[in-house]
Amino acid sequence: MTTEELVAQIHKKKSFLCIGLDVDLNKVPKHLLTEEDPIFAFNKVIIDATHHLAVAYKPNTAFYEAYGIKGWKALEKTIQYLNKNHPEIFTIADAKRGDIGNTSSMYAKAFFEDLGFDSVTTAPYMGKDSIEPFLNFKDKHTILLALTSNKGAFDFQTRKIDGKEVYKTVIEISKTWENSQNLMYVVGATKASYLKDIRKLVPNNFLLVPGVGAQGGSLREVCKYGLSSNIGLLINSSRGIIYAGNNKDFAQAARSAAKELQTQMQEILDAL
């Protein structure tokens, strides 16, 4: 998917919501556990209930890998369901990959070619040759961790090397890589105040912002500093939406939770 198509969808739906499909079988309604593929059954209901309110879905692969082959099959069925029924939706494989070049090429093939995701999250620690194989794919997007939402972000990312914070160095250097127009960045919603500086470095790139809802980040704070001229934000909530209800009403509860965030987004977009 091109960035222009993503932006068009945001304006059409008045939403820049990304829903995280982080499926934990201990948390899904009990009646789904008798289904042949309870993970996919859960995702299908969530997608059917929320696709008009969201522009992106982000399965975190850990939640699928944890269930072995069955989990990977459920991931494949989920991306196939999205691509077939909602081709306008932007899909993110949250896999946080990055390795020596030939290994990264295989990760890129797995997520972009085999599974057919629009984007994949990557970790910058191994540098340019670990990320460039992802960037070579046309109309696919590589979402690089910049400043993450967790406490551990302060262990390395905000430390200064040669007078500059590591997350800023990551952003600056990554901009010099070939096909860097295919880069998006992860910035945690819990670090909203940093967005002002980050936007100076990347005025136009899309930012994937997880951490609203369960982690306590504020949508309005993120928008205050994070919006760009092409909106440039995908705000993710996973647990806050998919586990909003825990029984037979879970689809309705997920829709209401998504609607609440989308309504705030619509207000913000209408005020621009």
Ligand SMILES: O=C(O)c1cc(=O)[nH]c(=O)n1[C@@H]1O[C@H](COP(=O)(O)O)[C@@H](O)[C@H]1O
């Ligand atoms: O890359 C991510 O998506 C990510 C980066 C980050 O800094 N913080 C973060 O929470 N995430 C992911 O975003 C999702 C957040 O889930 P909730 O806290 O349930 O909304 C999880 O899949 C996390 O792995």
